[in-house]
Amino acid sequence: xxxxxxxxxxxxxxxxxxxxxxxxxxxxxxxxxxxxxxxxxxxxxxxxxxxxxxxxxxxxxxxxxxxxxxxxxxxxxxxxxxxxxxxxxxxxxxxxxxxxxxxxxxxxxxxxxxxxxxxxxxxxxxxxxxxxxxxxxxxxxxxxxxxxxxxxxxxxxxxxxxxxxxxxxxxxxxxxxxxxxxxxxxxxxxxxxxxxxxxxxxxxxxxxxxxxxxxxxxxxxxxxxxxxxxxxxxxxxxxxxxxxxxxxxxxxxxxxxxxxxxxxxxxxxxxxxxxxxxxxxxxxxxxxxxxxxxxxxxxxxxxxxxxxxxxxxxxxxxxxxxxxxxxxxxxxxxxxxxxxxxxxxxxxxxxxxxxxxxxxxxxxxxxxxxxxxxxxxxxxxxxxxxxxxxxxxxxxxxxxxxxxxxxxxxxxxxxxxxxxxxxxxxxxxxxxxxxxxxxxxxxxxxxxxxxxxxxxxxxxx
Amino acid sequence: xxxxxxxxxxxxxxxxxxxxxxxxxxxxxxxxxxxxxxxxxxxxxxxxxxxxxxxxxxxxxxxxxxxxxxxxxxxxxxxxxxxxxxxxxxxxxxxxxxxxxxxxxxxxxxxxxxxxxxxxxxxxxxxxxxxxxxxxxxxxxxxxxxxxxxxxxxxxxxxxxxxxxxxxxxxxxxxxxxxxxxxxxxxxxxxxxxxxxxxxxxxxxxxxxxxxxxxxxxxxxxxxxxxxxxxxxxxxxxxxxxxxxxxxxxxxxxxxxxxxxxxxxxxxxxxxxxxxxxxxxxxxxxxxxxxxxxxxxx
Numbered sequence: 001x002x003x004x005x006x007x008x009x010x011x012x013x014x015x016x017x018x019x020x021x022x023x024x025x026x027x028x029x030x031x032x033x034x035x036x037x038x039x040x041x042x043x044x045x046x047x048x049x050x051x052x053x054x055x056x057x058x059x060x061x062x063x064x065x066x067x068x069x070x071x072x073x074x075x076x077x078x079x080x081x082x083x084x085x086x087x088x089x090x091x092x093x094x095x096x097x098x099x100x101x102x103x104x105x106x107x108x109x110x111x112x113x114x115x116x117x118x119x120x121x122x123x124x125x126x127x128x129x130x131x132x133x134x135x136x137x138x139x140x141x142x143x144x145x146x147x148x149x150x151x152x153x154x155x156x157x158x159x160x161x162x163x164x165x166x167x168x169x170x171x172x173x174x175x176x177x178x179x180x181x182x183x184x185x186x187x188x189x190x191x192x193x194x195x196x197x198x199x200x201x202x203x204x205x206x207x208x209x210x211x212x213x214x215x216x217x218x219x220x221x222x223x224x225x226x227x228x229x230x231x232x233x234x235x236x237x238x239x240x241x242x243x244x245x246x247x248x249x250x251x252x253x254x255x256x257x258x259x260x261x262x263x264x265x266x267x268x269x270x271x272x273x274x275x276x277x278x279x280x281x282x283x284x285x286x287x288x289x290x291x292x293x294x295x296x297x298x299x300x301x302x303x304x305x306x307x308x309x310x311x312x313x314x315x316x317x318x319x320x321x322x323x324x325x326x327x328x329x330x331x332x333x334x335x336x337x338x339x340x341x342x343x344x345x346x347x348x349x350x351x352x353x354x355x356x357x358x359x360x361x362x363x364x365x366x367x368x369x370x371x372x373x374x375x376x377x378x379x380x381x382x383x384x385x386x387x388x389x390x391x392x393x394x395x396x397x398x399x400x401x402x403x404x405x406x407x408x409x410x411x412x413x414x415x416x417x418x419x420x421x422x423x424x425x426x427x428x429x430x431x432x433x434x435x436x437x438x439x440x441x442x443x444x445x446x447x448x449x450x451x452x453x454x455x456x457x458x459x460x461x
Numbered sequence: 462x463x464x465x466x467x468x469x470x471x472x473x474x475x476x477x478x479x480x481x482x483x484x485x486x487x488x489x490x491x492x493x494x495x496x497x498x499x500x501x502x503x504x505x506x507x508x509x510x511x512x513x514x515x516x517x518x519x520x521x522x523x524x525x526x527x528x529x530x531x532x533x534x535x536x537x538x539x540x541x542x543x544x545x546x547x548x549x550x551x552x553x554x555x556x557x558x559x560x561x562x563x564x565x566x567x568x569x570x571x572x573x574x575x576x577x578x579x580x581x582x583x584x585x586x587x588x589x590x591x592x593x594x595x596x597x598x599x600x601x602x603x604x605x606x607x608x609x610x611x612x613x614x615x616x617x618x619x620x621x622x623x624x625x626x627x628x629x630x631x632x633x634x635x636x637x638x639x640x641x642x643x644x645x646x647x648x649x650x651x652x653x654x655x656x657x658x659x660x661x662x663x664x665x666x667x668x669x670x671x672x673x674x675x676x677x678x679x680x681x682x683x684x685x686x687x688x689x690x691x692x693x694x695x696x697x698x699x700x701x702x703x704x705x706x707x708x709x710x711x712x713x714x715x716x717x718x719x720x721x722x723x724x725x726x727x728x729x730x731x732x733x734x735x736x737x738x739x740x741x742x743x744x745x746x747x748x749x750x751x752x753x754x755x756x757x758x759x
Binding site for chain 2 (some may be wrong): 008104105108109112133134220221222285286287420423424427431434435438439440445452455456459460
């Protein structure tokens, strides 16, 4: 055998190995399920689609696996998943967690590729219309069992709908409360705050207290304890109520124009207040999310705006805290955040029937009860919200956080503006508020943001 | 027509000359699949624009490019990218060369010093960025603690529009100088000692040896390092994405970062692809100029 022959043999082997490695399938892969017949329109879904899908999804004793893309903390959502699997042994949930800070981008990457690897996913209320328009999710209205839709709070149903159809099932209701560190208040001689809505403090009062609660503990000339912080620093969910309280409108009525709205005088006034928290009064630390939670957990922040579900982790962290209503600007409107997460059905899923069964279980009845107990969120069910408001048991700490949330959701909640491009708008808004936090002129930051937002929203015209 | 022994030697000659190309063929396949095809796909994608109302995407030709060149955000990204590279590339190369000169000294335990400077290479980029973000945190970072301890004012670092880009330069240098130094050190060790000995006999000092012997002999490694650094730094993404997300106030919003946001936050693949194509063109032009001016004469 001469050298040329050996060389040809070596090169041929290398090519074979390379082609085998680049091969798209191998013997270990689970065979793909047979493609389900897609309904030609949503109206046909319950008649033909579900039957075809159930035929392909579950034959006999076969277990159907559905993939659930979620930003929900594992220890809170797993009890729901485990209970569902126990009650539905023919379905298995593959739970894939993505941190909240990266979740929206993950959805853009995975769902933008029209992947069929996701069957059920978390859908934020603000992403409802965007996800439908872009083909990420399919409205669940026609897949739901009769009478299910009426169980949810009408305002949430409205927020999670597009073009008159319910897109995703509300997992819970959303609101925010003001946590405060009792030990720090005692140390500075400041009276504790009341949890009653009649005793709601103003932002002006909060600032004065926060100035007293911002101090240096180790003599290096820099504050180590700060008077106040938002949880979701710079994000629209918590900062837009500043503007709503002043009567501002962030986007045009059709949700497609930002200039003149996002940078209006009232929006600029709210942004100026936000700037002053970090740069003028210096009562808020220049940190990010989720570092903000650690600051409250470790006693570095005295007052903290956050979701009622954080009662559990704060209690576990040993923080001696109290709860008060969300502040407002003196003489202005009381406006509180609302809107939360829902479960949506991926448009390209081949297991929609199994997905709907999980969605209904997790958002109504037994699954919803488990989720609310494990996450300490406010329920999305009308009956449950009314019960909390009327039940004197929720006057006690820490259950009062839920009662406050229930009250706010029925009386003071303001939805974020509906817009098909809201995710893009919100992303740019967050960047503008981050710049303002770091010292940028508020009006200039909003002007630049509004110009860019118009370009982003214009794609939906 | 060749026949008999002549014909056999012709076939043998063709086979012998084709062997090197056959060995290179798998690598060419990889280059084609992972480099050339994505470039073509990106260019094609840049000709389309998503239409959310109608669904799907529409062919717009060079419409995305026209919109891009009329967008002040794009020009800010171009300015930031060029400024970053104008500072970072020469700084990395000079520092890497100086480091290589020092590591080429014949000292005891020089191997230990060489190993220390390899450590940043072994740390992944995300870990490195997180580590630096903790150290440079304006509220609780150790760097500010040291500054205030010695009586200086605390600095905002990556929270400041005036300092954020320099922080990116710092992190990129910390990560990249050791890597580039390896190639320059190998090049230095290839320079014959006899050249330095004979120049010493002729009375040449260290500076003359550096400029008349070392630098000319190092042209090939320097070209390699220059091109490598240029390509890597034009595509720099991890520090910007993890640390500043293009802020504050767009001061670190490089073309790569703007492309990422366009693709995965704003769902505008057409715009993202056109930014990437422009970035590729700019990078190729600059590398071509570098080859033109740095090519070795020997």
